[in-house]
């Protein structure tokens with residue numbers, strides 16, 4: 001840690017928290033680094049304080065993922081078991097039917113999810129019959145009273161508007177890492193393409209879900225750089241998933257070590273402070289964490305999870321174990337469309 005960081009970060013936070021005009025889009029790398037580098041317990045305390053200013057800290061938003069089209073993707077994302085070019089054990093399947101997905105939506109609702117997130121191993125959305133079916137799925141899921149999110153790859157403004165009109169709540173498209181590190185992980189599309197898709201989602205007045213992955217070999221500066229990109233978006237993404245890499249055999253990152261709890265905790269707490277009104281999601285990587293470890297992550301400001309025995313293709317804690325954890329920690333799952341913020345009015 002550089003001398004002076006602790007002092008600067010504490011002063012910065014004090015001034016900022018006392019004014020609580022805290023939605024900043026002009027963070028600098030140095031400012032975010034001064035927060036990231038705080039002594040860990042001080043960082044967690046500051047993040048918990050910010051969390052309580054913006055959110056009811058007992059509430060956690062629970063989503064379930066459904067992989068509606070698995071594997072065979074033409075992209076080269078080094079982390080992804082669904083890229084066709086890597087020999088992984090992932091079983092490919094084409095687009096699920098409307099009825100199959102509606103059955104999964106009903107089951108997720110019965111188990112207590114407030115949001116269903118439909119993922120497709122596509123590079124981009126194409127205007128074809130498959131997209132028409134996805135639009136119907138969105139309308140059907142919205143009708144049964146669940147929030148619907150899609151993560152279908154790149155899309156244009158018109159496609160985003162079609163999803164919005166069908167009742168889509170949010171669109172997930174991650175920046176994944178810093179602009180500088182991104183090219184080490186993906187060569188088949190550019191960082192700017194990601195940002196263009198996020199702009200199209202925003203233009204369609206959809207809620208934006210965008211975050212990234214840690215544990216891919218990136219530096220501390222890259223993690224901070226990713227947060228700089230996310231904070232520069234105006235408005236900030238409503239939802240920010242912070243995944244830890246799930247190393248899948250056969251992918252170029254398949255033999256990387258599991259990310260340490262302390263790194264995830266530091267990243268979650270920093271995210272909470274610099275994106276104070278955003279829902280911060282503990283995404284991939286929860287299966288390896290004990291309840292005590294997850295309690296620390298919630299304390300540091302995480303307030304959303306994916307629940308259910310599978311993420312898209314890899315294992316994840318099931319609803320029953322998460323429900324038990326919530327009871328033991330005194331947490332409550334948000335209802336669909338429930339607004340869990342406090343103190344600040346809902347932005348128009």
Ligand code: SAM
Pocket residue numbers: 079080081119120121122123151152153154172173174176212213243244245246247248284312
């Ligand atoms: N094909 C679409 C796309 O790339 O936008 C949607 C699905 S893609 C699997 C969604 C996100 O999942 C990726 O951007 C990445 O952040 C995350 N992800 C994929 N594989 C992962 C892994 N092995 N570990 C952690 N996160 C992963």
Ligand code: DTB
Pocket residue numbers: 065081119151172174211212241242243246283284310311312313314315
């Ligand atoms: C996100 O940030 N993480 C989720 C969701 N958004 C789409 C996906 C995690 C995928 C982990 C690897 C897998 O299960 O295939």
Ligand code: SF4
Pocket residue numbers: 073074075076077080081082083120121122123153
């Ligand atoms: Fe394809 Fe998405 Fe996987 Fe990249 S992350 S290989 S685009 S499914």
